[in-house]
Amino acid sequence: QVQLVESGGGLVQAGGSLRLACAASGRTFSRYAMGWFRQAPGKEREFVATINWSGASTYYTDSVKGRFTISRDNGKSTVYLQMNSLKPEDTAVYYCATRTSGSASSATYDYDYWGQGTQVTVSS
DSSP, rough: OOOEEEEEEEEEETOOOOEEEHHHHHGGGGSSEEEEEOOOOOOSOOOEEETTSSSSSEEEOEEEETTEEEEEETTTTEEEEOOSSGOOOOEEEEEEOOOOOSSOOGGGGGGEOOOOOEEEEEEE
């Protein structure tokens, strides 16, 4: 059974940084793409960043380009989201997800397994 456990969320002032981590278990982590998504109160879940199986390909939503970096450590079965220059509009619950493919994807429906989420709150 695939399990994803996020950590690293919290409260930070605007302009600050946080690093989220997502530890995976239950299958061979290095074969599959990973993604980060977020959901703000009253809004739909949206794509943030994705990375392919090897880490060679990454994609970001426009609003986080240049500020967020997704990476993975296949030896530790963990994917990371480094978030810099945080803004109040980044406030949301952040979820990691994995899909049964090695190719990166920004589509929510492509992902089969989801973590429980971690809250990120950015104060102004």
